[in-house]
Amino acid sequence: MSINASGWRPEAPISGGKAAPTTTGNKALMLEEALIFEIGDTTTTGVDLVEPVAATSRLGDLARTAPIGLPGLSEPETVRHYTRLSRQNYGIDLGFFPLGSCTMKHNPRLNEKMARLPGFADIHPLAPVQSVQGALEVIQQLAHWLVTLTGMDSVAMSPKAGAHGELCGVLAIRAALEARGEGHRKIILVPESAHGTNPATAAFAGYSVEDIPATADGRVDTEKLIARLGPDVAGVMITNPNTCGLFERDMRVISDAVHAAGGLVYCDGANFNAIVGRVRPGDLGIDAMHINLHKTFSTPHGGGGPGSGPVVFSKALSPFAPLPFVEKTDDGFHLVEEETAGEHHAGAFGRMVAFHGQMGMFTRALTYILSHGADGLRQVSEDAVLNANYILRSLDSTLEAPFGGSGPCMHEALFSDNGLADGFSTIDVAKGLIDEGFHPMTMYFPLVVHGAMLIEPTETESKAALDQFIVALRSVAERAKAGDISLKSAPHFAPRSRLDETLAARKPILVWKDPGLAQAAE
Numbered sequence: 001m002s003i004n005a006s007g008w009r010p011e012a013p014i015s016g017g018k019a020a021p022t023t024t025g026n027k028a029l030m031l032e033e034a035l036i037f038e039i040g041d042t043t044t045t046g047v048d049l050v051e052p053v054a055a056t057s058r059l060g061d062l063a064r065t066a067p068i069g070l071p072g073l074s075e076p077e078t079v080r081h082y083t084r085l086s087r088q089n090y091g092i093d094l095g096f097f098p099l100g101s102c103t104m105k106h107n108p109r110l111n112e113k114m115a116r117l118p119g120f121a122d123i124h125p126l127a128p129v130q131s132v133q134g135a136l137e138v139i140q141q142l143a144h145w146l147v148t149l150t151g152m153d154s155v156a157m158s159p160k161a162g163a164h165g166e167l168c169g170v171l172a173i174r175a176a177l178e179a180r181g182e183g184h185r186k187i188i189l190v191p192e193s194a195h196g197t198n199p200a201t202a203a204f205a206g207y208s209v210e211d212i213p214a215t216a217d218g219r220v221d222t223e224k225l226i227a228r229l230g231p232d233v234a235g236v237m238i239t240n241p242n243t244c245g246l247f248e249r250d251m252r253v254i255s256d257a258v259h260a261a262g263g264l265v266y267c268d269g270a271n272f273n274a275i276v277g278r279v280r281p282g283d284l285g286i287d288a289m290h291i292n293l294h295k296t297f298s299t300p301h302g303g304g305g306p307g308s309g310p311v312v313f314s315k316a317l318s319p320f321a322p323l324p325f326v327e328k329t330d331d332g333f334h335l336v337e338e339e340t341a342g343e344h345h346a347g348a349f350g351r352m353v354a355f356h357g358q359m360g361m362f363t364r365a366l367t368y369i370l371s372h373g374a375d376g377l378r379q380v381s382e383d384a385v386l387n388a389n390y391i392l393r394s395l396d397s398t399l400e401a402p403f404g405g406s407g408p409c410m411h412e413a414l415f416s417d418n419g420l421a422d423g424f425s426t427i428d429v430a431k432g433l434i435d436e437g438f439h440p441m442t443m444y445f446p447l448v449v450h451g452a453m454l455i456e457p458t459e460t461e462s463k464a465a466l467d468q469f470i471v472a473l474r475s476v477a478e479r480a481k482a483g484d485i486s487l488k489s490a491p492h493f494a495p496r497s498r499l500d501e502t503l504a505a506r507k508p509i510l511v512w513k514d515p516g517l518a519q520a521a522e
Contacts (some may be wrong), residue, residue, distance in 0.1 A: 030495055033084050037512050040071025046078065088495050090439050096465050100412040100442040100454025101195070101243060103273055103295040105461075110371060111298050111364040120363045125355040129334060135359060136333035140326040142366040143310070146291060149369075149377070150269075151282030152312035156321045158357045162270050165290025165309030166201040166237070168322060168352050172288055172313065173235055173264045174205060175320040175349035182262065185234035191220035192448050193242035195268050202237060212236075214448055218244035218403035218414075222254060229261035235287075239268035241275065243446040244403050245388065245412035245454070255285025264288070264316070272296045273459075274385060274411035277378030287314040293358075297365035308361035319347040324356055383459035384411045387466060391455055394470045398477045402449050411458075417451025421483035426451040429476050431498055434491035436472035 025032030033039070040046075057063050073081070091097075097104035115121065123132050143155045159165040170188070177185055188202035191212040199209040212225045220238065236258050240248040248254070255265045267281055269289040273296040281289050293299050293308040313321050323345070324335045334340070335356060341348060372380065385408070392413035396404045399415040417426045430440035430453075442454040457466055479487055489498060 027493065027495070030087065031084055032495075033081065035512055036073070036081055037071050037514075039077060039081065040073040042067060042069055042071055045072035046074040095438065096457070096461055096469050097439050098441045098455045098457060098469065099439070100245070100414070100456040101270070101445070102442065103292075103411070103456060103458055105298070105458035107298045107364070108368065108371070111367045114367045115360045115363040117363075120359055123359065130332070133332050136326050136335070138359075138366055139356065139362050140328055140333055142362050142369070143326065145366070145369050146310055146312060149276060149280070150272075150289065150291070150312045151280030152286075152289070153282075153315045154318040154321055154325075155310050155312045156352070157310045157325065157362070158322060158351070158353045158355075159290065159309040159311055160353060160358065161294070161307030161309045162195075162268075162290055162292050163197040163201060163309075164307075164352065165292075165311045166197060166266070166268065167205060168309075168311045169266045169288030169290060169313075169317075170201055170205040170207070170237075171349050172311075172317045172320045172322070173266065175347065176264065176317055177234055179320070179347060185232055185263070187233045189225060189228060189233060189236045191225070191236075191238055191242070193218060193220055193244055193246075193248075193446070194237060194239040195243060195270060196445075196447075198237040198239065198266075198268055207234060214244075217406035218242070218246050218448070219248055219406070220250070220254070222250040225254060226257045229257060229263065231262065233258075233261060233263045235264040235266060237266045237268065239271065240281075240284075241271045241410040243454075244406075244448065245409040245414050245456075246403060246406055247275070247410055251284040251286075259285065269312075270295060271411055274381055276381045277374065278381050281312070282314065287317050288312070293361045293365040298368040299361045299364045306358055306361060308358040308365070310357075319345070320349050321345075323348050323351045326356075380459050381411075384457075385409075387457040387459060387461055388413050388455075390463070390466055391457055391470065394466075395473060395477075398474045399453065412454055412456035414446075414449060415453040415455070416449050417453070420451075420477075420480045424480045424483065424487065426453055427501070428487045428490070429453065429473075429480050431490040432476035432479065432487045433472060435493050436476060438469055438472055 092104055092106055119134055120138070123135055129136070139157055143157055146155050147153070156168055159168045174183075177183055186206075186208055188199075188207040188209055189212050190199045190202065190209050192214045199211075202209050210228065212228065213221050215221050219242065225236065236254065238248060238251070238254065240251055242248060258265050264287045265285060267284075267286040267289040269281065269291045272281075272289075272291050276296055288311055290309045290311045291297075293310065294306065299306065299308065311321075323341060324337050327334050327336050336345060338351075369377065388409050388411050392401055392404060392409050395401070395413070395415065400418040401414065402416050403409070403414060417424075417429070420429075426443050430443050433440050442452075442456075444452055445454060446452055457469075476487070486492075491498065
């Protein structure tokens with residue numbers, strides 16, 4: 001009986017009577033493994049249990065009538081399975097995460113330790129107010145510093161994430177307009193350089209959206225925006241710094257013009273990490289802006305994890321901010337709700353969530369702010385901008401930087417796939433980067449740039465780490481420019497080779513089915 005290089009005996013049966021595979025699929029110490037449903041058997045269990053004494057069920061019609069269908073595994077099988085899965089994941093604790101417009105930066109472990117303190121991690125939203133005074137004080141202190149850092153008048157802490165914060169701001173704008181009898185204003189202007197959620201949010205709130213084009217240097221066309229203002233325009237939603245990684249230098253001019261025309265200004269503050277400590281949005285005439293705590297202030301970001309998007313308001317919009325909010329009185333901290341709002345907050349448009357917000361995100365953000373201090377927060381934005389410009393200038397001779405001549409970029413550097421060999425595009429560069437040990441950058445966004453490659457190094461990466469990435473990306477880009485055909489099948493060293501992107505998007509397999517049952521159903 002022959003034994004192949006992988007160690008399997010092709011003719012030998014394995015458990016369950018299945019034919020043995022001829023190869024393992026392993027790549028060195030990265031072991032290939034079947035799905036957990038295929039490892040274990042639903043008829044067995046990894047532990048021995050004594051047959052329970054018969055008892056009368058109290059479940060009634062809710063009692064299970066079919067097997068649960070979960071595989072039975074031993075403890076070693078279970079531990080190895082999930083450990084192997086974790087090794088196939090890429091995270092910021094493993095290396096540089098260059099996603100543009102998503103700020104995947106290292107999160108200080110101090111912040112995690114604070115968020116896990118029992119007094120913060122174990123509290124319940126319905127706990128008596130007197131028993132959670134410390135938590136309410138954390139929320140109130142964080143609110144104070146967010147208002148201070150932005151130069152605004154007040155803040156709504158309850159929105160759960162960026163787009164949720166956008167909706168909060170737009171609803172406050174609508175409430176303000178209706179309060180002054182101008183509910184007929186139904187147009188929101190959104191520049192091409194804004195985040196894609198901005199027009200979606202405006203439309204969801206019942207507004208019609210009109211695009212404002214960008215200039216050749218990647219910024220909003222101020223003249224065309226001002227020319228479109230009129231009695232039907234409710235306001236503008238503008239991202240600053242924008243999706244091209246550029247600061248909107250005419251922000252004050254735009255705000256003044258919108259206010260003169262009777263509208264209000266919403267700023268997408270997702271990129272606040274590029275200007276925190278240096279620019280106060282309130283000084284730019286902004287009426288509402290959300291802040292992604294899970295970007296600027298360290299909370300783990302991505303993968304559908306927890307987010308938080310507090311919204312800061314100008315004096316014009318503060319009376320319409322949503323409930324609840326924390327208020328300090330002589331006898332402690334309180335949550336102001338509908339029944340306690342009274343006349344001092346009678347104009348609130350409603351509430352965004354059932355409870356107040358994300359306690360873990362608040363604790364991390366306040367820890368981040370207090371541990372950095374004013375000088376540290378200023379350095380955060382300075383280092384983020386410095387690192388992005390280092391990426392931009394180190395690679396603009398290799399990759400086309402469409403706005404490289406528009407002045408320094410902010411937190412992210414933008415490149416295009418122009419100049420690559422015929423038939424090669426951004427996706428080939430991205431897949432090639434995986435073989436170099438790096439997670440790919442953001443691809444094909446923003447849409448204003450063909451084959452966009454958006455890279456955000458954040459402030460937490462060292463020069464040595466950036467140099468490694470620059471060498472790798474330059475190498476892959478040169479191969480793409482030379483027409484290296486091997487890039488078309490990259491990645492070669494990842495647990496999985498390149499997928500059929502179209503098939504994966506249109507016919508994803510999201511649920512495991514027993515092959516035998518699936519075949520019978522067909």
